[in-house]
Amino acid sequence: MDEPGQGRPAAFIDRDGVINVERDYVHRIEDFELLPGAIPGLRTLQQAGYALVVVTNQAGIARGYYTEADFERLTAHMRHLLQAEGIQLTAVYHCPHHPSAGLGELRVDCECRKPAPGMLLRASRELGLSLTTSVLVGDKGSDIEAGRRAGLARCVLVRSGHAPGGDAMAAADATLDDLAQAAAWLTGAHPPRPHHPAAPLSVDAPLQDRP
Numbered sequence: 001m002d003e004p005g006q007g008r009p010a011a012f013i014d015r016d017g018v019i020n021v022e023r024d025y026v027h028r029i030e031d032f033e034l035l036p037g038a039i040p041g042l043r044t045l046q047q048a049g050y051a052l053v054v055v056t057n058q059a060g061i062a063r064g065y066y067t068e069a070d071f072e073r074l075t076a077h078m079r080h081l082l083q084a085e086g087i088q089l090t091a092v093y094h095c096p097h098h099p100s101a102g103l104g105e106l107r108v109d110c111e112c113r114k115p116a117p118g119m120l121l122r123a124s125r126e127l128g129l130s131l132t133t134s135v136l137v138g139d140k141g142s143d144i145e146a147g148r149r150a151g152l153a154r155c156v157l158v159r160s161g162h163a164p165g166g167d168a169m170a171a172a173d174a175t176l177d178d179l180a181q182a183a184a185w186l187t188g189a190h191p192p193r194p195h196h197p198a199a200p201l202s203v204d205a206p207l208q209d210r211p
């Protein structure tokens with residue numbers, strides 16, 4: 001585990017349901033649709049100094065639904081769309097495995113399929129990232145668990161993909177609508193919004209020490 005302050009912090013971002021609209025096993029360019037919060041959210045995180053690292057489970061490769069080449073082609077398309085908006089992804093990591101489905105060497109109980117933290121740990125090694133100052137945004141409990149197991153500073157759940165369950169929300173530091181809101185929360189541009197809305201502050205509240 002790294003020392004705090006050593007290395008650059010990363011924002012680890014799940015792909016489907018966070019950057020693009022969740023559809024089963026997205027692998028065709030025509031099925032890749034950016035979510036409205038993606039560009040503003042990624043821009044906020046980039047401007048705050050986070051390395052943008054996408055971490056995505058792609059068991060569709062193990063299952064034979066699509067190939068590594070299909071995935072790489074879609075990744076190039078995603079990078080192109082984001083670059084046009086001034087957003088540079090530092091890296092994209094994917095897990096092509098599945099523990100019980102598919103054939104051949106991709107059918108394996110690997111270290112990288114979330115909720116395992118393998119992709120985050122590998123990115124930290126290869127890119128010189130500081131995990132303890134890094135953050136994660138995902139739409140599933142397995143995303144949050146991967147971030148926890150890697151020792152990240154903050155793990156935020158968003159509602160823009162899979163509807164998050166109570167366990168996932170309990171494990172996350174916050175649950176917000178989309179990547180734009182998550183980025184604003186993580187960079188302090190908006191006040192923290194917990195799972196349950198706090199009682200609204202009133203400017204007319206009587207002062208406790210008023211005579």
Ligand SMILES: [Mg+2]
Pocket residue numbers: 014015016017018138139140161
């Ligand atoms: Mg997802």
Ligand SMILES: [Zn+2]
Pocket residue numbers: 095096097110111112113
């Ligand atoms: Zn894997």
